[in-house]
């Protein structure tokens with residue numbers, strides 16, 4: 089009996105191993121991780137895939153430059169991407185390398201299926217080739233001066249016998265897919281872009297190469313290897329059990345969300361769905377393309393020598409701030425600039441002052457006024473008849489409802505709404521002034537105020553956990569909640585009054601300690 093899909097399947101692009109990871113790669117990966125953690129918090133079974141794209145001419149050249157055999161080169165670089173994942177506390181469930189047999193064997197089977205049904209045929213290709221993109225361009229695609237539109241490098245005129253995929257045949261089905269389901273390609277600006285591209289007419293596309301051999305061999309013609317893009321795109325199904333385990337595959341496929349940078353739209357929203365249609369497989373439910381990280385106004389990339397390694401920032405700001413900053417600072421679908429100064433300011437204002445100080449103040453007061461134990465608030469829920477508590481209840485609702493923006497990849501919006509609650513709690517503390525209540529001997533009100541703060545800090549810890557899992561865990565431990573943070577599920581965990589009276593809390597260390605004065609100078613905008 090066929091298994092039913094029961095898993096939220098989420099993917100990132102697989103990264104080229106021609107160089108070590110930079111913050112552009114980490115941007116997609118962290119966003120995907122936040123979504124994966126968020127879906128788990130909402131109770132879904134999640135399968136989160138990432139990995140490395142290891143074949144192709146670029147990788148072979150990078151290996152040659154190092155005087156290395158390509159396999160040795162990829163074996164050396166791929167682990168650097170795994171290190172990035174652990175540095176950034178990414179909770180991926182699988183990591184695929186396209187040189188693994190579980191991938192290469194299935195690529196051959198998939199492509200043979202298309203060849204056997206005459207969706208792949210042999211012909212001569214003539215075109216403009218960009219080695220950095222590993223892609224051919226038509227004359228119309230080229231930037232002024234016959235340059236690659238992405239890398240602004242000279243392209244090469246190439247002619248070779250290739251196998252072609254009958255992409256043109258799938259244009260009507262693709263247009264129907266964009267038309268039929270608005271959420272298939274997101275955001276809308278990207279959907280319009282691919283629709284216009286397909287409407288202009290599709291040409292069949294070359295899927296093999298004979299000029300080098302670092303690729304998956306074409307099983308019916310050993311003079312060819314598959315063009316790296318067709319090998320790479322298939323990782324999303326080979327890693328999900330395609331051809332190897334039907335039950336696993338049916339539980340995962342189609343992917344719920346494929347996250348990509350906007351540079352990969354054509355491959356993921358035209359070629360990829362066409363291949364799936366040809367193989368009779370369902371299309372992913374959504375492909376979402378985010379914007380570029382810019383440094384000095386240019387797309388940050390190794391080729392442009394603007395590459396910044398995640399560790400340079402994590403060393404100074406810590407992993408939580410790293411994860412928070414990019415998602416809070418930049419609207420996910422749009423381009424955005426990284427700057428050292430804006431990261432410093434987010435750390436100090438949002439994290440150290442708004443959240444860190446709040447937790448620290450409240451826990452200190454519990455230690456001094458309540459012997460470190462959660463006090464009895466009387467009624468545990470907020471009193472909507474009281475103006476100050478009613479305002480806080482509204483902030484709580486804003487935060488809980490706002491987090492759902494993560495499902496629309498609106499991370500910035502979700503964090504803004506969550507910070508409405510953090511600010512609301514700060515206002516609440518100022519309004520109630522527990523130090524005054526203490527002085528005036530108003531113990532009942534004092535206990536109520538501090539309970540409300542602790543209990544809503546508990547909710548903040550739960551809600552912020554997909555974005556800052558470490559800080560959330562530290563806060564959770566300080567609050568002394570018995571149930572593990574990982575076992576919390578929404579919406580239940582956001583209910584009021586779940587913190588047990590009498591629970592022992594712990595004060596300090598600070599969630600976000602003051603930053604070291606000196607950061608890596610070359611990352612400062614003014615170069616100082």
Ligand code: MSP
Nearest residue numbers: 101102103104112116141320321348349380381388
């Ligand atoms: N290997 C291909 C993808 C194959 S997927 C089947 C590839 N790799 S890449 O390493 O060059 O880039 C992969 C992804 O990294 C981009 O789509 C994007 O998600 C991310 N980014 C790389 N540079 C980036 C920025 N400067 N800004 C934001 N994301 C960037 O293309």
